[in-house]
Amino acid sequence: MDLYHQLKSTLKDVVPECDLPYKAELAQRIIELKEEKNAVILGHNYMEPALFHSIPDFTGDSLELCRQAAATDKDIIVFCGVRFMAETAKILNPAKTVLIPSPKAGCSLAESITAADVRALREKYPGVPVVTYVNSYADVKAESDICCTSGNAAKVVESLKAERVIFLPDEYLARNVARETGRQIIFPGKTPRPATDTNDLLQYEMVGWHGRCEVHEQFTVRDIERIRSQLPDVVVLAHPECSPDVVAASDFSGSTSAMVRYVREIDAPRYLLLTECSMGDNIAAENPDREMVRLCSIRCPHMNEITLEDTLAALEQTRYVVELDEDIRMRALQAVERMIAIG
Ligand code: SF4
Known part of the structure; x- marks a missing residue:
């Protein structure tokens, strides 16, 4: 053909x-x-x-x-x-x-944090390991101890066996991981207080950042309630970059590939995807025998x-060639390889 x-x-x-x-x-x-x-x-x-x-x-x-x-x-x-x-x-x-x-x-999320922001957090929380979501630029990864994905974030945090962890830059993923791993979380903001002020460090086990995905932050619990009242048998899947309330109100939360696999395997007549809408189209094309409920059309502009x-x-x-400073690349590589070793 x-x-x-x-x-x-x-x-x-x-x-x-x-x-x-x-x-x-x-x-x-x-x-x-x-x-x-x-x-x-x-x-x-x-x-x-x-x-x-x-x-x-x-x-x-x-x-x-x-x-x-x-x-x-x-x-x-x-x-x-x-x-x-x-x-x-x-x-x-x-x-x-x-x-x-x-x-x-x-990417709105990757652009929410700089390498200087990470260095300032390290100064404020000396010795606390930094876990950085892969949705970040190379210079930010280079300042981190280990990377994670939306699929292995909780596993990476637990693998560190550390009392306290800095988790960057996605606020909602951090809140979801904090809940999954039973940790309290704080968000110190862009202007950390002096390193001598450790009161909040004593009380909390995770330090987050206010980065957000401009696509996934748009979904609400009200959206889910509205669809469930109309279609009670709908299965709701939410990406972990959605808010913790949205994730809690859903039937499944996982990385994009985990969502693809979940839709393939579930025995349900219809499903609602709370993620980027082109991915919805791609899943709908692969599963023509099921109904994908179209809540809205949120396309990632990037x-x-x-x-x-x-x-x-x-x-x-041969355009646009991606180039990286070798020192940044080598340091970022360590953080990425540590993640890959965990799986
Ligand atoms: S969907 Fe777009 S804005 Fe959101 S994390 Fe992915 S690339 Fe960034």
Whole structure:
């Protein structure tokens, strides 16, 4: 079956058919160029459906894709995701040319904290280990002891066997982990008090940061109540970047790939996904026999920057190359490798 008919068959319920001939043609050119340039394409779960279902050699969440980036023997890695993900690929496999199709693909969460913020927290809480969510830039990872994903955050925190932990930068993920691990949490803010003021440190076991994902912070418990009253048999899945109240009101919470697997395995007629809407489209395309309840349409504006057009241009022009300072890369690598060792 040619690419157009393949996309038409998979995406008939999620992409207008009139868009598919053009997208299939673009995707075909990308696939040919990918072979010619000995490149591998990694596609995050939040990529738009026509891209997601055509050009990537591997799809998944950021950790799964970074594992593929670390293992590839191709010369070029094209990361169809946002910048912090492409940076992690470079951290793990520095000999390869890593391309991100759009320099505008940032992240509200990664941008919420700087390396200087982490250093200030370390000064205020000397000796307290720093756990940093992978949704952060390389220089922030470099200031951290260990990274984590939304799927292994609680496991990473517990692995440290530390009385106190600094957990950055996602406020809601931190609150969810604090609840799961039975810890009290504080949020000292951008201007920490002097290092001599340790009262709050004595009372709390986790120190968080006020970073948020601009997509997942929008979901509310009221949304869930409204849908449940209308559709009592709906199964609700929430990403751990949603607020703790939203996670508590849901039936399942997990990383993007855990949500994909959960929908595949549950025996329920309909499900509600509280996450980025392109991922909803991708799951709906793979599960045509179930009803995905469409609550709203919250697209990540950063992921939305990655298009088939820009991916083609990235391969044609070998643009935009991800470069990292070697000292930062090496220090960030230690934090990422410690996480990978935990699993
Ligand atoms: S969905 Fe949220 S965490 Fe993911 S890239 Fe977009 S803003 Fe960042």
